[in-house]
Amino acid sequence: MKPLIEVAIVDLCCNNNIMLPGKMVIADLGCSSGPNALALVSIAVKATRNHFLKFQKPPPEVCVLLNDLPDNDFNVVVKSLVALQQTNEPVCVTGIVPGSFYGRIFPSDSVHLICSSSSPHWLSKASEDLRINHISAYDMDEHVRRERLPVVVEAYARQFKKDFTLFLELRSKDLVPEGQMIVSLAGRHSDELATEISHVWGTVVQILGIMASEGVIDKAKFDSFYIPAYGPSTKELRVIIEEEGSFSIIEMRVHDPTSGMDNAHLTPNRISNGLRAAF
Numbered sequence: 306m307k308p309l310i311e312v313a314i315v316d317l318c319c320n321n322n323i324m325l326p327g328k329m330v331i332a333d334l335g336c337s338s339g340p341n342a343l344a345l346v347s348i349a350v351k352a353t354r355n356h357f358l359k360f361q362k363p364p365p366e367v368c369v370l371l372n373d374l375p376d377n378d379f380n381v382v383v384k385s386l387v388a389l390q391q392t393n394e395p396v397c398v399t400g401i402v403p404g405s406f407y408g409r410i411f412p413s414d415s416v417h418l419i420c421s422s423s424s425p426h427w428l429s430k431a432s433e434d435l436r437i438n439h440i441s442a443y444d445m446d447e448h449v450r451r452e453r454l455p456v457v458v459e460a461y462a463r464q465f466k467k468d469f470t471l472f473l474e475l476r477s478k479d480l481v482p483e484g485q486m487i488v489s490l491a492g493r494h495s496d497e498l499a500t501e502i503s504h505v506w507g508t509v510v511q512i513l514g515i516m517a518s519e520g521v522i523d524k525a526k527f528d529s530f531y532i533p534a535y536g537p538s539t540k541e542l543r544v545i546i547e548e549e550g551s552f553s554i555i556e557m558r559v560h561d562p563t564s565g566m567d568n569a570h571l572t573p574n575r576i577s578n579g580l581r582a583a584f
């Protein structure tokens with residue numbers, strides 16, 4: 306996301322309507338904890354500093370706000386924020402904003418740049434349609450699982466549409482006029498669902514299914530197991546953004562996280578560690 310953030314910062318810094326008050330508020334939604342928590346906002350602060358250095362003008366005061374769910378380990382994040390505050394130029398104040406990004410988290414018209422990396426594919430909750438109608442997302446029987454997949458995927462797609470539409474509505478309130486947002490999320494190249502969806506969490510579900518059939522875990526628990534995440538196709542995402550109408554798309558990129566990666570690095574150990582971290 307680095308080049309996209311740098312371009313957005315230059316755009317914002319060159320926009321007199323935005324820069325006149327001499328302040329810039331930058332937020333990261335779903336910051337997590339650890340080194341990634343500050344990665345995006347640090348890029349934005351540095352790009353702001355470099356822009357004004359280039360034109361030998363005093364940089365704006367910058368306010369950096371980090372958001373995640375209340376259970377996030379903000380203790381660690383707070384300590385690393387202090388380092389960011391201590392950078393001399395620009396003056397940088399920082400804050401933590403706990404809460405779901407499916408609710409209001411900032412005052413209206415207050416944020417200039419919103420970044421969110423690898424987060425809005427997490428739904429606000431598991432699909433209501435599936436839960437209310439007791440339709441399990443997975444089945445121990447692979448054949449049943451395959452048969453049911455289109456219904457399950459449609460229910461997830463509806464929940465994603467509802468959530469992402471709300472996400473856009475809320476962010477358009479947070480942002481100042483002509484503010485910008487850069488978001489990355491897990492998704493799919495194509496609308497073909499059956500094959501792609503089934504392999505993402507497939508391994509875990511298969512294992513859980515075996516554990517349920519052996520009585521290691523409760524079958525009722527397995528039947529009510531819904532992973533609250535959905536990866537939309539680019540087309541789906543574009544339609545939602547256009548229908549909601551608050552944002553115009555400057556650029557949409559599709560990136561395969563394993564492209565350019567040496568296959569030797571994709572070891573079973575790495576894959577299982579990745580899945581474990583996500584769960």
Ligand SMILES: C[S@@+](CC[C@H](N)C(=O)[O-])C[C@H]1O[C@@H](n2cnc3c(N)ncnc32)[C@H](O)[C@@H]1O
Pocket residue numbers: 334335336337338341342372373374377404405406407421422423424427428429
């Ligand atoms: C995969 S991590 C991404 C962390 C970091 N942004 C990165 O790119 O490495 C997803 C983060 O989104 C947060 N998240 C999920 N749903 C959220 C919500 N509704 N509101 C705020 N944060 C949320 C999770 O707690 C988690 O820290």
